[in-house]
Amino acid sequence: MVNCYSTLAVVATAFVMTCAVASALVALNPSVPSTSRRAATSKNVIYFNDGSNFDDTLSLMLLQKSPYADIEATYIAGNGWGNVGPSIRNFYHLLHLFGDEKTPVLAGSYWSLEDEMNAAADYLPANKSHNPFSSYRTAVPMGSGGSLYCDTIWGLSTLLPKGSRQYNPMPTTMDAFGDPASDVQSWKVIAAIARGLPKNEKLSFISTGPLTAVSKLFNPAIVSISDRDAILARIEGLYLMGGAVYVDGNLFSMCPRWAPPINQVNCEAEFNMYEDPHAAQWTFGNFSSRSIPITMVPLDGTNHVPFPDYLLNELVNAPNTPEAQFMGLLMANLKDTWYDPINFYTTAYLWDPTSIIVMLYPSVVETKTETGIKVVINQGPSGAQQGETQICTIGSIGCSKINVVTEINGDSVGAIILSLMQSKINSAKYPLAIYA
Numbered sequence: 001m002v003n004c005y006s007t008l009a010v011v012a013t014a015f016v017m018t019c020a021v022a023s024a025l026v027a028l029n030p031s032v033p034s035t036s037r038r039a040a041t042s043k044n045v046i047y048f049n050d051g052s053n054f055d056d057t058l059s060l061m062l063l064q065k066s067p068y069a070d071i072e073a074t075y076i077a078g079n080g081w082g083n084v085g086p087s088i089r090n091f092y093h094l095l096h097l098f099g100d101e102k103t104p105v106l107a108g109s110y111w112s113l114e115d116e117m118n119a120a121a122d123y124l125p126a127n128k129s130h131n132p133f134s135s136y137r138t139a140v141p142m143g144s145g146g147s148l149y150c151d152t153i154w155g156l157s158t159l160l161p162k163g164s165r166q167y168n169p170m171p172t173t174m175d176a177f178g179d180p181a182s183d184v185q186s187w188k189v190i191a192a193i194a195r196g197l198p199k200n201e202k203l204s205f206i207s208t209g210p211l212t213a214v215s216k217l218f219n220p221a222i223v224s225i226s227d228r229d230a231i232l233a234r235i236e237g238l239y240l241m242g243g244a245v246y247v248d249g250n251l252f253s254m255c256p257r258w259a260p261p262i263n264q265v266n267c268e269a270e271f272n273m274y275e276d277p278h279a280a281q282w283t284f285g286n287f288s289s290r291s292i293p294i295t296m297v298p299l300d301g302t303n304h305v306p307f308p309d310y311l312l313n314e315l316v317n318a319p320n321t322p323e324a325q326f327m328g329l330l331m332a333n334l335k336d337t338w339y340d341p342i343n344f345y346t347t348a349y350l351w352d353p354t355s356i357i358v359m360l361y362p363s364v365v366e367t368k369t370e371t372g373i374k375v376v377i378n379q380g381p382s383g384a385q386q387g388e389t390q391i392c393t394i395g396s397i398g399c400s401k402i403n404v405v406t407e408i409n410g411d412s413v414g415a416i417i418l419s420l421m422q423s424k425i426n427s428a429k430y431p432l433a434i435y436a
């Protein structure tokens with residue numbers, strides 16, 4: 001077991017990464033017994049997300065619970081809805097809830113690729129005088145609770161039992177935001193994981209945030225060619241929640257339905273694609289050209305999976321496990337703070353968790369079509385249609401071949417999530433902090 005205590009007020013990201021590397025090596029040590037029950041067909045998963053937002057948190061719990069997933073690492077983007085530092089802390093505690101002290105929690109950049117390209121001279125860890133936020137992230141509102149909701153898991157992180165891994169960044173320092181240079185260290189951990197897998201096993205990538213971190217696999221300044229090839233040799237596929245192919249996007253602040261058309265500047269893009277369109281296009285092109293399968297779960301698919309009322313009611317009123325209790329409380333807090341609580345069940349969707357279920361339980365998919373997709377790259381965050389996922393002809397320049405999931409059995413997704421969370425299999429090892 002690796003203890004990654006941080007008692008200093010200011011903690012260098014490099015220290016966190018040192019712990020992460022050490023944790024990864026423990027994960028590769030066959031003498032460390034596994035306490036979980038996994039199916040023979042379980043996928044080795046690298047989980048890319050944008051921090052401890054409600055649906056990323058729920059997704060991480062589903063990956064812990066399902067016998068069809070074995071989390072090798074979780075990788076937090078800092079350019080989405082939450083900040084990296086608090087999310088590292090929250091995920092340490094969330095993993096500890098399940099007795100998991102070893103899964104590496106990796107950190108990525110707080111910038112989009114475009115920000116990094118525009119500020120190459122500033123791309124030095126020592127120079128931290130710049131705005132520590134992505135211009136795309138800054139262009140969208142964070143909601144009434146700001147990033148605080150995400151950074152505290154809607155105030156519930158205090159309920160999680162605390163394990164040996166701790167990370168307590170000062171909220172006013174750069175440690176709370178992550179650092180572009182941390183991608184270099186994070187990818188070294190993933191390369192070590194890929195090389196350490198048994199010969200016949202593969203690695204699956206799933207992303208429920210911007211594709212910034214994933215895209216860096218194809219940047220030789222971040223990932224060496226030998227590390228890249230070692231990772232690519234093991235990849236089974238890339239799964240992602242993102243995009244809006246035949247339906248409207250969800251940038252509510254850029255396409256307010258009540259506003260005149262002139263103020264509806266971007267009704268086409270979905271958030272995960274919009275927050276880093278360059279990364280999305282770069283990622284799709286590199287995977288597609290190498291014939292590595294990409295499975296996209298866009299809004300077309302998740303529109304079939306609104307939050308079921310029975311899921312919230314049963315998890316709140318009759319939780320069978322600590323994780324069910326936690327998820328129930330999270331969903332209840334989400335509903336209470338939703339912009340339209342009365343219409344919560346018709347305006348909130350199980351966005352990220354649906355992509356997890358699609359990856360692990362593909363029978364929930366009703367329509368999946370091989371489609372040519374390209375991401376609209378326009379000038380800056382206010383560019384028209386910026387981040388839209390458009391249909392194109394496979395084989396044409398800039399067009400990637402993607403398996404697009406447009407129809408999903410929402411009832412089945414809800415039933416699987418409820419069953420997984422209430423199951424004693426792979427359940428929490430500890431109760432929530434304030435409950436007996």
Ligand SMILES: [Ca+2]
Nearest residue numbers: 050056208209
């Ligand atoms: Ca997310």
